[in-house]
Amino acid sequence: MNTVTSPLPAAEVALAKVRLDWIPLLLVAALMAVALPLVGSVPTWLTLTVAGLAMGMIIFVIASGLTLVFGLMDVLNFGHGVFIALGAFVATTVLAGMADWTGSASLAANLIAIFAAMGVAMAVTGAIGYAFERVLVRPVYGQHLKQILITMGGMIIGEEMIKVIWGPEQTPLPLPEALRGALLWGDAAVEKYRVLAVAIGSAVLLAMLYLLNRTKIGLLIRAGVQDLEMVESLGYRVRRLFVGVFVAGSALAGLGGVMWGLYQQMVTPQMGAQINVLLFIVIIIGGLGSSFGCLVGALLVGLMANYTGFLAPKVALFSNIGLMVAILLWRPNGLYPVAAR
């Protein structure tokens, strides 16, 4: 997605410039179009579609940190799930402490409470992410296998720590008053909370795209992954940036955790591990590391779940895997392949 043109005319050869590839987006549209006649009723279709897109946005936020860390740093963080759970648990504590705000019927008060919970959750997961990077991930950059193991070990430790702090049982995380229920458009219903999710998801997407494509940071980290010594030899303290990215990825996971917890309205220590596979499917579809691909992948997964769930619930069991296999057959490196490693 480098669209900045050269200051000097590259006169001789017009070489492949990377432009945004619209085809996967068309795929999303096509999926929606195909579903309409199958579903039959327009309000039902609308309900399913909007819910699916919004669910896609939530999944995107949860997966974005994973794809960020993988795409930039080539670190396969199996421990991502624990940050999700941690974020959600922090939110239970924060929201419990702000009972007056969440209990109020005012939307503003509710939102303030939620944003506060998100802020605290991101701060906490970010901080833990810092420690995680320092202690666990740093020694295993560039070694996928050890990353998987170490981060898995981290995941187990984190999950157990959550049990020590918050207890092993599921904990309710009720949605504040004003965000419950649905907005009705004729016969179609859209849950209010999903609207909020779309807003937050879009903000995260824009921030990521800006940071990665309009600043040198993205470049530096990508270069650092390929040849850390060389980037350092050019005079960049790239290790610090690595920490930064990891912290950002963890904080995003925390944010995703809050959103996921509020969506489920309850949290369990295993909640992160439970959606790990789903997240991996999303980022594979997206192209392992592309933030935009992650979005498209998440939207596809969200829509697909709702359409198949409505049309043929049995199929829904395997719809994600089916989707992934189909996409890999079509584009073996995912929708938006990040240059082959």
Place this chain on the structure above:
Amino acid sequence: QSDKEIRIAHVYSKTGPLEAYGKQTQTGLMMGLEYATGGTMQVAGRKIVVIEKDDQGKPDVGKSRLAAAYADDKVDLAVGPTSSGVALAMLPVAEEYKKILLVEPAVADSITGEKWNKYIFRTGRNSSQDAISNAVALDKEGTVIATLAQDYAFGRDGVAAFKQALKKAKLVHEEYLPTNTTDFTAGAQRLIDALKDKPGRKVIFIIWAGAGNPFKIADLDLKRHGIEIATGGNILPAMAAYKNFPGMEGATYYYFGIPKNPVNEWLVANHYKRFKSPPDFFTAGGMSAAIAIVEALKKTQGDTNTNKLIKTMEGMRFQTPKGEMTFRPEDHQAMQAMYHFRIKVDPAFPWGVPELVREIKPEEMQVPIRNKR
């Protein structure tokens, strides 16, 4: 000297996904032993020793832990486990070692059904009891019901038992969703489509255990179609979600505020005293199991001979926090009361409070006998 001890193994999920449930059972078991022995922890002069074993929620681990308990620790009988899958793997071990396994709280019907052997007793309720009691609670003339359940054996069996027990209401749709469903919109739509144009009272009955929150479907504003939600009881943290459904009806196995009897009063009072919280779902079960064991041992004068115990326990009646239970001689399932409730929102409690509508007596529920004897 170990001859004088009565050794009981409690095999349960000390760790694993059902850890929270298992711990409640253990608390209940210990409190029950204390209550039933009048605080002495002795029966007929023999001391009762409980050996805890962690099945980690894994069938193979449960199986080998139980074998080790019988063989290495020489226990006289065993209690547990938490999950049905583990229980089913454990049943043959009891038969191999010819020792009693008192199942609590695993619910699968097949434990006292086709997979049963004569060493198996169960104080916990089985899924049929759950389903039938809910059917009894909801079964009214002019009610249309659709079910929402997980798409695997547990969900399908529950719905089947529920359906069988319905006499007056009409079941119009069965919705099964994958156990790992996260977005319930599609299922909700299908349920709405199935129910919205039906006359009379419209209810979606939910049987769901584990991850995912099916109550999310209420957010799609079911009220505009006049659709209600119903479900059985659950542990307290899970009943927080019930707060959003004042007036919701269903049947539960236990809620600490419902049964009125001395055993439950003792349990609630002492539990509050020790843990500053009320006893929960599985605490009551653990206590029932303990009482059953002590009562049986009292009757045999502390004799732990397996055949003698089996004889004694078959048909035995005993008082539990849920009132009187009876081990049915045919399949050793404890017959017990269930409670038809209606949810009330009480700001003093972080969960929706189930208020007793009616106690469903064991005799009212035709719980089928499914084992081959």
Place this chain on the structure above:
Amino acid sequence: MLQTEGLTVRFGGHVAVDGVSCTFAPGTLTAIVGPNGAGKTTYFNLISGQIRATAGRVRLNGQDLTGLGAAERTRAGLGRAFQLTQLFPRLTVLENVRLAVQARAGEGLNLWQIWSDRRELLGRAREIVAAVALADKQDVPAAALPHGDQRKLEVAILMALEPQVFMFDEPTAGMSVDDVPVVLNLIRALKADKTKTILLVEHKMDVVRELADRIIVLHNGQLVADGEPETVIASPVVQRAYLGQDVEAEA
């Protein structure tokens, strides 16, 4: 007899090798020269099958290799040493070579014997390691070799394959002056055999001058000159585009 007919590859809009037709006879050493990026390595890649051609064919002794993959072409008799060293980094020098000997012997799918029982393969590998003067380092992992030695090992692997066509891509680049003769002597010995087809990409003109029977020049992917070494080197296109103005004085 190795032949390429209209061999072409394009990457996006860029034609890296453009319709190169050429025949290489056994017993001759053909040097391929041209500026950086002329397409020499890519031409090699097309011949040995690392890259699929957009158009054109490759034939060896009349057999059409065009549809085959790299492994099959190697087994058909093409051998290749790479410009950017390609070794098995954590395996020892000896094992690097032994694997090539084993490939040559077609022993790869032998699941039952123990590798070290195949003494003749091991012996052959030792000979080759000695021939490139790496015998004293035969148990060192390839990654720990200095650059120059890695280049020699690259050549050794090619030798072990005993192909009919040898393709060297800048074999002496980065090799110290006293090591260069080792490799050059190996190439000379191959030449003396008179049955091998040898292709050599090399920027060192003194080496080219000494060894080549024939030179072809690639420029922008096209074959622009082909002939006797002296004539080709003297031709204006080579002088201007490749060697630069006053290079003769320097070299």
Place this chain on the structure above:
Amino acid sequence: MNEPTPVLTLEGVHTYIGQYHILHGVELTVPRGQVTMLLGRNGAGKTTTLRTIMGLWPARTGRITFAGQPIGGAGTALSTPEIARRGIAYVPENMGIFGDLSVKENLLLAARSARRVDDIDTARLEWIFSLFPALRKFWLYPAGKLSGGQKQMLSVARAIVEPRELLLIDEPSKGLAPAIVQNLIGALRELKQTQTTVLLVEQNFAMAKALGDTVAVMDDGRVVHRGSMAELVEDAALQQRLLGLSLAAHG
């Protein structure tokens, strides 16, 4: 002789890689504004010396001083980025190209003070393009797809895209066509005019001769000879002894 002040000195540097003792007390001074050649056979420790200066291998004992201040050695190990920020640019032996990034992005990263390409001094960029025309042509190409020589050009270009006080260059000529080697020699001469100091490792004796002011020859992890280039060029016996080089072959 009026000795210029040294920019860089190494005193008694011992470097270990893992448990291997590679540098055995390297003594080296690099005079300001000159080109110092570091010569030696394969495995002599030239690359290790450069990496030690950059802080990529730690010097276990000894002292490395740059512009009067210690940058490495026992007690004062700066990190690689800090060393680079003092004004040292490095062209590694393996070129260190970021293959996933375009040529443009590679250069942009090398220009530390620039946030975007437009921030790079246009005249300097034009100068680089005139030295290495291929870089302009492949400006938006992923650098991993460049030819071997083009990568080498890019690697050198990165080191000179912004002015640096000291350049450490490891075998830049390998894989470059003669014309480009000429350009490179010209470029380094121009840089010398601007008081840039160069420490150059090279196997290409012609290039060493054309550029070198002073010379250090390494063997087995030690500097075994220091002197002026002119002196070495004169003394064929010395060449033979130090480098195994016979002038006959290199006319």
Place this chain on the structure above:
Amino acid sequence: MLHRLLSHDLPRSRWLALALVLIVLALLVVPFALPGSKSLNVAAKILIFVVLVASYDLLLGYTGIVSFAHTMFFGIGAYGVAIASTRMGEGWAALGTGVALALVLSLLLSLAIGLFSLRVRAIFYAMVTLAVASAFQTLASQLSEFTGGEDGLTFRLPELLSPSFEPFEEEVLGVLIDGRLITYYGLLVLAVALVLLMLRIVNSPFGRVLQAIRENDFRAEAIGYRTVVYRTLGNVLAALFATLAGAMLAIWLRYNGPDTSLSFEIMLDVLLIVVIGGMGTVYGAVVGSVLFVLAQNYLQDLMRLAAGGVEGVPVLSQLISPDRWLLWLGVLFVVCVYRFPNGIVGWLRERADRSPLRPETSA
């Protein structure tokens, strides 16, 4: 003779050799030295894991393929025995049929996966197998007619292998000989044979090619080895051995269910054991499995002892509570991966010979 049995791939460290001898001896005498149900169970579990882990090492350590679908084959083996024994009734015929059918299914499946996806990037392959494995697990619990669903299958084995089979009246060396014991020794013999067979495969010319491909597949292809063929074959072999390990599991437990043989947790355990033991060594599978299974089974007991000491101390007692044994297992993983970057076997060998074998140097 011993050399040949070990395919000339000797332990190359005195300590390792000693450890291996001790392990084999211990496994031989466990039923008599430590009679009891738990110790026998642990020993049998070690045997099964040794085979399973060694088969995964074939894939990961020797071929360099990261796959998360290995437990799928393990599960197929276990289900093969379970389903056949349930459907056909107890007996050797059922056992044989079950194993044979499982092997065929594994062969076809691994071939399909290999051909379909070994061409894609390694990390993609890993992720794809992760998804495939989870789909397979779902499938296994969905086909409850066949597999017993979540509840799994409990079944009987031929008389000789059943606990009720007691050939001798008298106890031998203080231990009653029964079907369990016979099964145990059967598994022991099988495990030793399978490990030796795998050792042979990795030391064959074929095994050497696998390692070459792991190091540099581009180069391997260029010297004439068709990497897809080798990788697929490696994949298939690993799958078959895992299937046998699964059959061993089912025979031992006389039970199988999705959690027991298909869960991702087992996959992780296997991965960890390979890495802790030492990738690409086969012996690592032995040493790693022993340590891991022991830790898994006795850590909790150990912590119970420790927890007794700190009772009442607020946070500490929480952390050391035996219920948090997974926490410490997690810590143990992490520490092992750090402390022994080349695994325990690698570490022992390095200690033994300070020769210039330093893997992981950058090229």
